[in-house]
Structures are given as C-alpha cells and as structure tokens.
Amino acid sequence: MATPATPDDANLILRLYEIRREEKMRTARDWYQRNFRPKSMKEMNEVAAPGSTENAYMRQVISYYEMVASFITSGLLNQELYFQSGGEMLMTYLRIRPILAEVRAAYVNPQAFGNLASVGEEYLAWYDQKQPGAKDALMARLG
Numbered sequence: 001m002a003t004p005a006t007p008d009d010a011n012l013i014l015r016l017y018e019i020r021r022e023e024k025m026r027t028a029r030d031w032y033q034r035n036f037r038p039k040s041m042k043e044m045n046e047v048a049a050p051g052s053t054e055n056a057y058m059r060q061v062i063s064y065y066e067m068v069a070s071f072i073t074s075g076l077l078n079q080e081l082y083f084q085s086g087g088e089m090l091m092t093y094l095r096i097r098p099i100l101a102e103v104r105a106a107y108v109n110p111q112a113f114g115n116l117a118s119v120g121e122e123y124l125a126w127y128d129q130k131q132p133g134a135k136d137a138l139m140a141r142l143g
Contacts, residue, residue: 055118069115093120
C-alpha cells in the first residue's frame with residue numbers, strides 16, 4: 001500500500017508551484033512548451049544553441065523538473081499527490097525522452113536526468129491507469 005500524502009507533501013507542492021510562477025521560470029517554461037521538440041541532439045542544439053538564451057531556458061526547465069523528480073524518487077514528496085496536479089513534469093519529460101539516450105552518450109553520463117526519466121515513466125503508467133486510452137492522445141498532442 002502506498003504511503004498516504006501528508007500536509008508536508010501539500011506544502012511542498014504549493015512551494016514548487018510558487019517557484020514555477022517566478023518571472024524567469026515562467027518565461028522559460030513558456031519557451032520550452034512552445035519550442036522544444038527535438039528528435040536529435042542536432043535539433044536540440046539548433047533550437048537551444050549552447051550559450052544562447054534558449055539553452056538557458058531549456059536547462060532551467062529540465063533541471064527544475066529533475067529536481068522535483070528527485071524529491072519523488074527519494075520519498076520526500078508523495079508521488080500520487082504530485083501526479084494529480086503536476087502534468088507539466090510529464091510534458092517536460094516527453095519532450096526530452098526521444099533524445100535522452102543521445103544526451104547521455106554525448107555527456108558521458110548514463111544517469112543524466114535519471115530522476116526525471118524514472119518518474120516520467122511512472123507518470124505515464126499512472127496516467128494510463130487512471131485514464132485508460134488517454135496516454136496515446138496525450139503523447140500525440142505533446143509530440
């Protein structure tokens with residue numbers, strides 16, 4: 001049986017939401033959602049060239065959700081409660097997922113974005129379980 005959510009989980013989720021509302025983070029999230037859909041490292045470097053503002057946006061969003069995912073994988077944040085309202089993490093993961101193996105190889109870091117990948121895959125399974133058939137439509141829409 002899963003551990004029930006606590007008021008601390010709710011408070012952490014509210015704090016994470018506050019951080020998402022910070023002006024630079026909001027700008028980065030908007031850019032990521034609208035523009036980041038690479039199918040290769042080459043495409044990633046074209047849309048978010050190293051040293052560019054866009055690269056900073058990409059890194060800010062992905063590292064933010066890697067951090068949030070680390071709270072979940074470490075048991076600090078209740079996964080079930082987060083999944084009920086944290087859909088942007090799933091979108092973030094789905095956008096990096098097609099190139100994750102290539103990113104890991106390029107940076108010689110097989111663990112790069114490991115928390116995000118682990119939680120992202122669990123989120124996909126949860127999403128499919130809670131809303132059968134909706135996962136494929138979600139992935140097509142976010143692709």
